[in-house]
Amino acid sequence: MLRKNSKIIVKVGTNVLTRPDGSLDVTNISHLVDQLATLKKEGHQLVLVSSGAVGAGRELLPGADEMDPVVRRQMLSSIGQIRLMELYRQLFASHQLLCGQVLATKEDFRDRRHYLNMRNCLEALLHDRVVPIMNENDVVSVTELMFTDNDELASLVTAMLNADTLVILSSVDGLLTAAPDDPAAELIPSLSATDESVWSYIAPVKSSFGRGGMATKVRMAQHTARLGADVILANGQRHNSLVEVLAGNGRCTRIPAQAQPSNLKKWLAQHPTTQGRIQVNEGAKVVLIDATKVSSLLPVGIVSIDGGFKKGDLLSIIGPDSELVGIGVAQYNAEKAKDLMGKKGQKPLVHYDYLMIY
Structure with a gap:
């Protein structure tokens, strides 16, 4: 009705x-x-x-x-x-x-x-x-x-x-x-x-x-x-x-x-053009796609980073088999992301509020 x-x-x-x-x-x-x-x-x-x-x-x-x-x-x-x-x-x-x-x-x-x-x-x-x-x-x-x-x-x-x-x-x-x-x-x-x-x-x-x-x-x-x-x-x-x-x-x-x-997430769901490509491991992918949890993209789960993106740029998040997992907004630039990649206890590269999971 x-x-x-x-x-x-x-x-x-x-x-x-x-x-x-x-x-x-x-x-x-x-x-x-x-x-x-x-x-x-x-x-x-x-x-x-x-x-x-x-x-x-x-x-x-x-x-x-x-x-x-x-x-x-x-x-x-x-x-x-x-x-x-x-x-x-x-x-x-x-x-x-x-x-x-x-x-x-x-x-x-x-x-x-x-x-x-x-x-x-x-x-x-x-x-x-x-x-x-x-x-x-x-x-x-x-x-x-x-x-x-x-x-x-x-x-x-x-x-x-x-x-x-x-x-x-x-x-x-x-x-x-x-x-x-x-x-x-x-x-x-x-x-x-x-x-x-x-x-x-x-x-x-x-x-x-x-x-x-x-x-x-x-x-x-x-x-x-x-x-x-x-x-x-x-x-x-x-x-x-x-x-x-x-x-x-x-x-x-x-x-x-x-x-x-x-x-913002609705727009991200439309597959806009991205400036960087972030590949995550299987553990990070499982956490991100779990609809029962609120999860951000943390550096510890990242295995590779492509693109010279800046803070505020859009990032494609790719799974272990190169499948698209989501799109989000970078909280800091590529240089810092590469320094923090694989490390625990670090600030999220993409916060949940700026992340659309497919």
């Missing part, structure tokens, strides 16, 4: 916005906007993370499929984004609402200044009559700057804005025990943010026009819930599904929020 004046992020997938032939499904988009307008008039703050720009471009320029895949995606997105936003503008205007466009790349979340600037922009757009509409900036994105898909973008925005709820709308009711076309498939109505057993139900397939699939949705949903927001996976093609699931009804999969970390 929603509390009053909730902050809600709604991510809508390509298969909800398009017909089987890839063209925009204006009827379904209109119904989505009607539901968003209802929630807005109830006093909730909304951000819509919308796919569909490439599909809209393909509808206008079908011959582009002959081009290089990367160039094609950039061009179709550039053309389609205008078509999609104009449609949203008209539909929201019929409810006396405005919409604002925000395009993002991963780099906007890695740099703290960019991150805060985007957060301030979105907070400013959350006025009574405005619905921000976000999408990946496919026109300039290249492989290293691309999100996995808009599920990842929605997860990042949810954490950034300290949103109460993330709703991911796709063409299925939620997480199922088998493929959607399997008569034996059953809906899993509730899921823990830390439940690893669900991966046995998830087939590694993508949607027909989008980049992601259920694996990405569940991974991002559990990650978002661990950062303090309730997450709902629901079918955006069902009539009134968005309003119903937010009211506590309807078919869906719910992932309840865990304890909410600080804003």
